[in-house]
Amino acid sequence: MTPGQPPHEIAFTLNGKPFTATVDNGTSLMEVLREQAGLISPKNGCAPQGSCGCCTVLVDGRALSSCVVPAGKVEHKHVLTLEGFEPRERHIFAHAFSVAGGLQCGFCIPGIVVAAKHLIDAHPDPTRRQIAEALNNHICRCTGYVKIVDAIDLAARALRGEPLPPADYSGRIGSSLPRQDAERFVLGEQPYVDDLKMEGMLYGAFLFSAHPRARVRRIDTSDAASQPGVARVVTAADVPGERYQGLIYKDWPLFVAAGEVTHCIGDILAAVVADTDRHARQALEHIRVEYETLPGVFSPEQALTPGAPRVHPDHENLLSRSVIARGDVDATLAASAFVEKRTFTTQMIEHAFLEPEACIAVPGGWGFPTSPVGDVAGFVETSGVGAGDWGCEGRSDAIAESRLPRRSLRPSSQAKSGIPNPELVVFSQGQGVFDDRRQIASFLGLDESQVQVTLVSNGGAFGGKEDLSIQGQVALMAVLTARPVKATLTRDESIRLHPKRHPMTLTYTVGCDRHGHLTGLRARIVGDKGAFASVGTKVLERAAGHAAGPYRVPAVDIESLAVYTNNLPCGAMRGFGANQAAFAIESMLDILAERAGIDAWEMRWRNALDAGDTFCTGQVLEHAVGLKDTLLAVKDAYYGSPRAGIACGIKNVGIGNGMPEAGQAVVDVTADGRVVIHTGFTEMGQGFYTAMIQCLCDVTGLDPRLVRTQVDTAHPTPCGMTTASRATVLGGRAVQDAARQIRRDLGPGVGLIDLAGRRYYGEYRAGDTTPLGADVERPRTHMTYGFATQVCILDGHGRLESFVAAHDVGRVINRHMVEGQIEGAVHMGLGYALTEELKLVDGVPESFKLRSLGLIRARDMPDVKVILVESLDPEGPFGAKGVGEIGLVPTAGAVANALYRFDGVRRYALPMKDSAAARFMPGTRG
Numbered sequence: 001m002t003p004g005q006p007p008h009e010i011a012f013t014l015n016g017k018p019f020t021a022t023v024d025n026g027t028s029l030m031e032v033l034r035e036q037a038g039l040i041s042p043k044n045g046c047a048p049q050g051s052c053g054c055c056t057v058l059v060d061g062r063a064l065s066s067c068v069v070p071a072g073k074v075e076h077k078h079v080l081t082l083e084g085f086e087p088r089e090r091h092i093f094a095h096a097f098s099v100a101g102g103l104q105c106g107f108c109i110p111g112i113v114v115a116a117k118h119l120i121d122a123h124p125d126p127t128r129r130q131i132a133e134a135l136n137n138h139i140c141r142c143t144g145y146v147k148i149v150d151a152i153d154l155a156a157r158a159l160r161g162e163p164l165p166p167a168d169y170s171g172r173i174g175s176s177l178p179r180q181d182a183e184r185f186v187l188g189e190q191p192y193v194d195d196l197k198m199e200g201m202l203y204g205a206f207l208f209s210a211h212p213r214a215r216v217r218r219i220d221t222s223d224a225a226s227q228p229g230v231a232r233v234v235t236a237a238d239v240p241g242e243r244y245q246g247l248i249y250k251d252w253p254l255f256v257a258a259g260e261v262t263h264c265i266g267d268i269l270a271a272v273v274a275d276t277d278r279h280a281r282q283a284l285e286h287i288r289v290e291y292e293t294l295p296g297v298f299s300p301e302q303a304l305t306p307g308a309p310r311v312h313p314d315h316e317n318l319l320s321r322s323v324i325a326r327g328d329v330d331a332t333l334a335a336s337a338f339v340e341k342r343t344f345t346t347q348m349i350e351h352a353f354l355e356p357e358a359c360i361a362v363p364g365g366w367g368f369p370t371s372p373v374g375d376v377a378g379f380v381e382t383s384g385v386g387a388g389d390w391g392c393e394g395r396s397d398a399i400a401e402s403r404l405p406r407r408s409l410r411p412s413s414q415a416k417s418g419i420p421n422p423e424l425v426v427f428s429q430g431q432g433v434f435d436d437r438r439q440i441a442s443f444l445g446l447d448e449s450q451v452q453v454t455l456v457s458n459g460g461a462f463g464g465k466e467d468l469s470i471q472g473q474v475a476l477m478a479v480l481t482a483r484p485v486k487a488t489l490t491r492d493e494s495i496r497l498h499p500k501r502h503p504m505t506l507t508y509t510v511g512c513d514r515h516g517h518l519t520g521l522r523a524r525i526v527g528d529k530g531a532f533a534s535v536g537t538k539v540l541e542r543a544a545g546h547a548a549g550p551y552r553v554p555a556v557d558i559e560s561l562a563v564y565t566n567n568l569p570c571g572a573m574r575g576f577g578a579n580q581a582a583f584a585i586e587s588m589l590d591i592l593a594e595r596a597g598i599d600a601w602e603m604r605w606r607n608a609l610d611a612g613d614t615f616c617t618g619q620v621l622e623h624a625v626g627l628k629d630t631l632l633a634v635k636d637a638y639y640g641s642p643r644a645g646i647a648c649g650i651k652n653v654g655i656g657n658g659m660p661e662a663g664q665a666v667v668d669v670t671a672d673g674r675v676v677i678h679t680g681f682t683e684m685g686q687g688f689y690t691a692m693i694q695c696l697c698d699v700t701g702l703d704p705r706l707v708r709t710q711v712d713t714a715h716p717t718p719c720g721m722t723t724a725s726r727a728t729v730l731g732g733r734a735v736q737d738a739a740r741q742i743r744r745d746l747g748p749g750v751g752l753i754d755l756a757g758r759r760y761y762g763e764y765r766a767g768d769t770t771p772l773g774a775d776v777e778r779p780r781t782h783m784t785y786g787f788a789t790q791v792c793i794l795d796g797h798g799r800l801e802s803f804v805a806a807h808d809v810g811r812v813i814n815r816h817m818v819e820g821q822i823e824g825a826v827h828m829g830l831g832y833a834l835t836e837e838l839k840l841v842d843g844v845p846e847s848f849k850l851r852s853l854g855l856i857r858a859r860d861m862p863d864v865k866v867i868l869v870e871s872l873d874p875e876g877p878f879g880a881k882g883v884g885e886i887g888l889v890p891t892a893g894a895v896a897n898a899l900y901r902f903d904g905v906r907r908y909a910l911p912m913k914d915s916a917a918a919r920f921m922p923g924t925r926g
């Protein structure tokens with residue numbers, strides 16, 4: 001290929017058949033496969049970075065990332081994608097991953113399956129080490145690789161002729177029912193938003209601010225508007241409703257207007273809608289912006305300096321202050337046998353979910369998008385639209401048409417959902433369809449009833465998809481052009497846009513008596529909020545509430561601050577402030593244990609919370625406090641190695657602190673005798689859908705293969721965000737409620753088909769909680785808590801050797817999924833402890849590369865052993881607690897304490913890159 005080569009045809013063999021593609025010198029093989037061949041198993045996780053492996057295919061037998069292979073290079077070669085595997089191979093891989101629990105969000109899996117075939121073709125009997133090595137070019141952010149390696153091992157055995165174990169379809173609580181649609185995910189057939197298309201669809205792209213803080217003097221879009229294929233250029237001037245949105249504070253402008261000052265480099269200044277993604281992106285380069293750069297504030301210290309520039313003109317840089325005070329800390333510290341004071345710092349990290357943000361908005365009357373593999377399970381039935389209704393009406397391919405004057409939204413003739421005439425349907429992968437809808441409607445100046453948000457498969461989130469990303473802007477583009485519009489962020493753009501984990505500085509003063517019993521704790525915590533509030537006030541509130549860890553501390557004096565800066569915004573991320581606090585308190589416990597002359601396990605045992613004890617927030621824990629059981633579960637592991645570090649963790653389940661919490665479920669029995677559970681919580685790989693099916697089937701005895709779970713705003717299930725490990729508890733209780741009604745109606749001689757057409761409504765409202773610091777005698781800050789103890793064991797060289805995670809999960813609903821949540825969280829926690837960082841210089845990441853984030857690869861993971869402890873919780877369905885977050889709350893503390901035992905160096909800053917454990921993981925360095 002030569003630079004500037006015009007479009008021309010190339011021929012190659014694709015999945016055994018001749019294929020001709022039209023390419024130019026900028027066309028990648030992945031683009032050809034996805035856009036021209038209509039294949040969706042190669043997923044786009046980071047193109048053109050070549051970092052994630054999601055797009056892996058075989059080219060003449062070599063496993064390559066198709067996003068970095070120029071299409072011209074495959075001329076006359078043989079390309080094999082998952083779609084072209086032999087039927088037996090497809091069946092074996094699909095079944096093996098499904099029964100081994102080898103997938104969560106599923107986005108990484110098709111690429112991994114291609115790598116697995118490549119390995120097994122060469123080594124039919126691979127060792128676990130060989131399997132892990134073969135995944136070196138792949139990232140999975142969900143699983144921690146444990147069950148992926150299990151699945152590949154199982155597939156290799158089956159390909160050698162061994163029988164595959166059957167899937168467990170009992171549907172009972174505690175069984176390992178495969179994830180809903182598992183086999184479709186493994187084969188790459190289950191579409192994510194970016195896999196969907198419809199005729200007449202336009203494509204959106206965004207212009208981000210070039211500077212973290214600058215006055216935007218002028219945005220000139222005239223040249224861009226006349227570029228090839230461009231239908232419309234959109235700016236703040238086009239917004240008909242409220243331009244500023246936000247989950248708690250409306251401080252986030254979805255477009256920054258000319259004349260305003262930018263907040264960070266994630267600010268969007270303009271967007272282009274065009275006939276192709278490429279045309280939209282090319283036109284962006286023709287938008288001219290005049291900036292006046294201004295000094296910014298890039299640390300909380302800078303931001304709190306008197307006279308510092310304000311990030312938001314109408315709000316001081318101190319966004320919030322959370323305080324907890326119980327007892328006389330000065331007196332208890334003065335009377336303590338030992339008192340230590342230390343300061344800890346934690347870093348910003350990136351969620352690195354594998355599926356970048358994508359959205360499709362469809363004006364009423366256009367029908368629904370489809371995928372190249374046909375059925376899009378998940379929203380067909382949800383919307384009440386059968387396969388015969390999938391045609392698009394009023395479509396036109398002529399771009400000129402979309403330049404016609406704005407067509408007003410009209411009632412959809414196809415709208416058959418619970419909402420009368422939704423005039424805009426938004427296909428999202430966000431973490432809360434109802435919060436998305438509220439903000440989209442407000443942004444567009446529409447009534448909420450005019451907008452429907454439907455969840456398409458979510459390729460990972462971890463808190464990073466709680467805020468609106470691009471749903472508002474894409475919805476506006478669809479309204480302005482009266483055409484369906486899709487936009488998908490590149491990895492670089494994704495890193496710019498969504499909130500990160502808060503960096504924090506935590507100064508602790510902690511005392512204990514001569515037996516190691518904690519006496520008093522003072523903590524001062526400052527969090528870098530970045531440019532927008534997001535849910536940061538709650539994150540810092542949670543850091544304060546978890547500052548004392550799962551320990552009895554008679555007197556506490558805690559303050560946490562959330563401070564605006566011009567850095568990328570920070571918000572929700574798995575653990576939600578508890579992780580930062582845990583690193584500090586777990587290090588302090590070991591420091592004090594050493595002073596008191598007792599070992600780290602004993603120190604924790606003497607201080608561990610039990611039923612009847614008072615938590616840091618003042619809440620008396622009444623039941624289901626399984627912390628001591630988790631300590632007992634790891635006792636042998638801890639005492640079995642001189643290089644073992646131990647840490648405990650506590651994590652609230654439910655948002656709490658005064659927020660009302662409820663779950664709802666609408667359960668429909670369909671005409672063909674199937675069951676659909678409608679809920680508002682998001683499935684993002686954590687197994688929520690499957691857990692709901694088990695909650696229903698355990699009560700009713702129904703076959704889980706007859707049941708599926710779906711999410712949209714068309715049903716009255718306005719539960720709020722999928723956050724704070726609460727979806728399983730609230731959703732599960734609501735489903736249980738509905739399931740009992742179904743069981744009552746089923747009976748001798750009455751089968752499911754006899755209930756066809758019936759709808760059941762289940763609901764659960766958690767008891768009230770009290771705001772943090774409320775002046776009440778017996779505060780109840782959260783509905784319940786999860787507990788854990790983890791042990792990190794290093795080898796004689798200081799490398800990670802093994803890791804033991806004992807968790808009080810209340811009750812196991814799905815064993816594979818609970819284990820998988822914890823294994824994946826430990827993987828994330830080890831990265832947080834040792835290697836992960838998104839380093840900013842004056843508000844700009846040093847690198848936007850996924851490869852540079854320090855994510856731990858499969859070959860560098862230690863053996864992870866999960867021990868599940870059950871302490872039935874009356875709050876949860878069947879006694880279950882949420883486990884989505886706590887898996888990494890203690891991890892960094894356990895690693896820090898192990899490192900100290902190995903080399904005698906006490907580390908106060910994350911990530912601990914100087915340690916031998918980190919240095920032995922070269923794969924994490926970009």
Ligand code: FES
Nearest residue numbers: 045046050053067
């Ligand atoms: S999309 Fe190709 S490696 Fe990530």
Ligand code: FES
Nearest residue numbers: 105106140141142
């Ligand atoms: S299952 Fe691997 S990234 Fe989600």
